[in-house]
Amino acid sequence: MIRILIADDHAIVRGGLRQIIATTSDIVVVAEAAQGSEVIDGLRSRAVDLLLLDMTMPGISGVVLIRRVRAEHPSLPVLVLSIHDEAQVASRALRAGATGYLTKDSDPEVLLAAIRKLAEGGRFLDPKLVDAMVFDTQRDDVPPHKVLSDREFQVLQMLAAGRSINEIAETCTLSAKTISTHKMRLMRKLGLSNNAELIRYAIRHGLIVE
Numbered sequence: 001m002i003r004i005l006i007a008d009d010h011a012i013v014r015g016g017l018r019q020i021i022a023t024t025s026d027i028v029v030v031a032e033a034a035q036g037s038e039v040i041d042g043l044r045s046r047a048v049d050l051l052l053l054d055m056t057m058p059g060i061s062g063v064v065l066i067r068r069v070r071a072e073h074p075s076l077p078v079l080v081l082s083i084h085d086e087a088q089v090a091s092r093a094l095r096a097g098a099t100g101y102l103t104k105d106s107d108p109e110v111l112l113a114a115i116r117k118l119a120e121g122g123r124f125l126d127p128k129l130v131d132a133m134v135f136d137t138q139r140d141d142v143p144p145h146k147v148l149s150d151r152e153f154q155v156l157q158m159l160a161a162g163r164s165i166n167e168i169a170e171t172c173t174l175s176a177k178t179i180s181t182h183k184m185r186l187m188r189k190l191g192l193s194n195n196a197e198l199i200r201y202a203i204r205h206g207l208i209v210e
Helices: 011-022 035-044 064-073 088-095 109-118 127-138 148-160 165-172 176-190 195-204
Strands: 004-008 027-033 050-053 078-082 101-105
Touching: 004 011, 004 109, 011 027, 011 101, 011 109, 027 035, 027 109, 027 165, 035 050, 035 064, 050 064, 050 109, 050 127, 064 148, 078 088, 078 109, 078 127, 088 101, 088 127, 088 148, 101 127, 101 176, 148 165, 148 176, 165 176, 176 195
Parallel strands: 004 027, 004 050, 050 078, 078 101
Antiparallel strands: none
């Protein structure tokens, strides 16, 4: 039996995933989490074979959460299930330690196949993203945010979502001064001069997170 923890801040999404998994005889949901801290606590208190993780949740999330999970549970398969279908977001998740990446518009059969493959020690990438990730480095029109570090990219997304410097600092467990430095560097790399330009840039490249 494959025991999984579902981590998503939307109750309706968690309910839908439970219904899909309930159609199987070899997979069972043993825990749920609606924010990053609940993921950490759930993995510490229960035996879990796979983490099914949304990229964007309240508190610690995204690549930071994936790295935290990987540090505490190095052999735990992590399947990211995200609304983001951009190759760079998937690439950052995989580099952070995720063992699979799937978009939320995937068929239930694909989700179940991904869970089983990861549970057997394999890796899985959404078929829709394979070509984009393979050929991405060969493109001449690579957007400027490709050069951002993972932390700068995370700060960019959170700023674009309307989070304040202090809120981001608390989420990332860093000082406001450090976050301000990351903001200054990413603004310089992207050639932006104010928050309005940053938000327009994020919208244009599909980087806004909920």
